[in-house]
Amino acid sequence: MFNTKLPTINELPTSRQLLRSTVLALIAAIVLLVTVVMPSEYAIDPTGAGRMLGLTQMGEVKLQLAEEAAADAAVQPVAAPAADVAQVPTPAPQAIIVAEPQPTSAAAPAETVAEQATGLKHEMSISLEPGQGAEIKLEMLKGSQVNYFWTANGAVVNYDTHGDPYNAPRDFYHGYGKGRATPEDKGVLEAAFDGKHGWFWRNRTNEPVTVTLRTEGDYIAIKRVI
Numbered sequence: 529m530f531n532t533k534l535p536t537i538n539e540l541p542t543s544r545q546l547l548r549s550t551v552l553a554l555i556a557a558i559v560l561l562v563t564v565v566m567p568s569e570y571a572i573d574p575t576g577a578g579r580m581l582g583l584t585q586m587g588e589v590k591l592q593l594a595e596e597a598a599a600d601a602a603v604q605p606v607a608a609p610a611a612d613v614a615q616v617p618t619p620a621p622q623a624i625i626v627a628e629p630q631p632t633s634a635a636a637p638a639e640t641v642a643e644q645a646t647g648l649k650h651e652m653s654i655s656l657e658p659g660q661g662a663e664i665k666l667e668m669l670k671g672s673q674v675n676y677f678w679t680a681n682g683a684v685v686n687y688d689t690h691g692d693p694y695n696a697p698r699d700f701y702h703g704y705g706k707g708r709a710t711p712e713d714k715g716v717l718e719a720a721f722d723g724k725h726g727w728f729w730r731n732r733t734n735e736p737v738t739v740t741l742r743t744e745g746d747y748i749a750i751k752r753v754i
Contacts, residue, residue, distance in 0.1 A: 592732065596686060596708065647674075647746040654752065655738050656685065656731035662739070663754035665692075665726035666747040668719035674745030678727065679712035683737040687713065691725035708732075717745075728754070 541549075567578020571588045578584040654662045666674060678687075689704040702720060707713070709732070719725050731737045743750060 596730075596732070647744070648750070649742075649744040650750050651740065651742045652750070652752070653738055653740045654729075655736060656729065657736055658731055658734050661728060661730035661754060662752065663726060663728040664741055664750065664752050665724040666717070666743065667749040667751075668717075668723070668725050668747045670719050670721050672719050672746035674717045674743050674747050675715075676717055676741065676743050676745075677712070677714040678729075678739060678741040680710070680729075681738050681740060682711070683731075683733060683735065684709040684711050685729045685731055685733075685737055685739060686710070687730075688728045689713075689717065689726070690728070691720060691723055693721045693723035696723065724753075726753075 563575055563577040563581075564583060567573040567581075568583040568586045569590065571584055571591050573579050573584040652664060654664070656662055668674065686706075686708045687710055688706040691702050691704065692700060693702075704717065704725070705713075717725060727741065729739050
C-alpha cells in the first residue's frame, strides 16, 4: 500500500495556468501542422520551412506516387486467372492485318537487336508532353519472340510492358515488367498467348520526352494504340 500525500488546493494548477498550457499546446500543434505535416503529407508549404527541411519534396513524391497508382489502375486492370487465357478464341487468319516491313538504319547500335532475330523490323518514335502517356502494341502469336530496345533519349519515363489476348475479358491483365523513371530498356519479349503485346509509357517529368522503340522478330503487325 502506497502512502501518497495528496496535493493541497494551493499546489493544484489554477484555471489560468491550465488555460495558458492549453493555448501553448494548441499553438505548438498549429506550428507543427503548418511546418511539418502539411509539407510532408500534402506538399503544401505556406512558410517555406518545409522545403528547407526537405519535407516538401517528400510530400511531392507522395503525391506523384498517388497519381502514378491512379494512372496504373486506369491502364492496368486487376489480373485475371491464367486459365482464362486458354479459353480465349483466336481469330481467323483472314482478320490479321500484316504491316509492311520498314528498313532500319545500318548505323543503329548493335545492342538494340539480336543478331539472330528474324521476321519484321521497325523503328518508331513518339513524343510525350508532361503527364502524357502512349502505348505501342505488337500483334504476336503464342511463343513468338521479339528483340526490342527503347530509349527515352536522355530523359526518363514510367513504363509497363504487358499483353492482351484476342477478345480479352474486361478485367484481364498480363504483365511482363514495369518501372519508374527509367531511361531505357531492352530484351526479348516472348508472347504468352496469341494477341497484342507491347509497352505503355508515361512522361512524369516537367519537359517533353521522345521515346524511340526498335523491334525485330516474329510479329505480325505493329501499331500505336494510344
